Amino acid sequence: MSKQFTYSELSEKYNGKDNKPLYFVVNGKVVDVTKFKDEHPGGEEVLMGEGGLDATDSFESIGHSDEAREILKSLEIGDVVGEPLSSKPEPPLSSKPEPSPSPSSEDGSLSNYLPVVLVVLIGYVAYKYGIFG
Numbered sequence: 001m002s003k004q005f006t007y008s009e010l011s012e013k014y015n016g017k018d019n020k021p022l023y024f025v026v027n028g029k030v031v032d033v034t035k036f037k038d039e040h041p042g043g044e045e046v047l048m049g050e051g052g053l054d055a056t057d058s059f060e061s062i063g064h065s066d067e068a069r070e071i072l073k074s075l076e077i078g079d080v081v082g083e084p085l086s087s088k089p090e091p092p093l094s095s096k097p098e099p100s101p102s103p104s105s106e107d108g109s110l111s112n113y114l115p116v117v118l119v120v121l122i123g124y125v126a127y128k129y130g131i132f133g
């Protein structure tokens with residue numbers, strides 16, 4: 001059975017800082033990129049930024065080649081268990097703003113009566129100037 005890591009263990013002991021090993025998670029697998037980071041065509045910094053985190057989205061969004069996936073496989077050293085520590089917390093659903101009612105639908109607003117006022121006005125003018133004979 002392969003070695004198991006938790007996210008808190010990874011982010012504390014394997015974050016690549018202060019000469020610590022650099023591990024992160026891709027598709028549920030823990031990869032050891034301590035040595036590979038120097039050879040990474042995309043640079044060392046981007047990998048350092050993922051230390052101890054779930055890098056699946058970052059890895060997939062770049063559109064890495066099959067060769068990159070082969071290297072990824074060769075670097076796998078274990079599995080991750082438990083929930084990821086959320087680096088970018090989602091706002092709770094309840095904080096979403098309620099849609100505000102549109103002002104034109106307010107009762108008693110003058111704009112609701114505008115068509116009626118216009119029709120009466122036009123009728124009055126037409127009557128006054130003898131358009132109806």
Ligand code: HEM
Pocket residue numbers: 026031033040041042043046047050055058059062063064065066067068069071072075
């Ligand atoms: C163990 C994990 C990784 C491996 C084995 C790996 C491997 C590679 C390889 C072989 C390339 C060359 C292009 C290709 O073949 O697709 C590459 C490019 C690149 N990688 Fe990674 N990569 C890993 C993780 C990451 C992560 C987590 C990021 C972003 C946070 C990243 C960002 C990039 C970028 C931006 C390039 C493009 C460089 C360029 O074309 O100028 N990589 N990677």
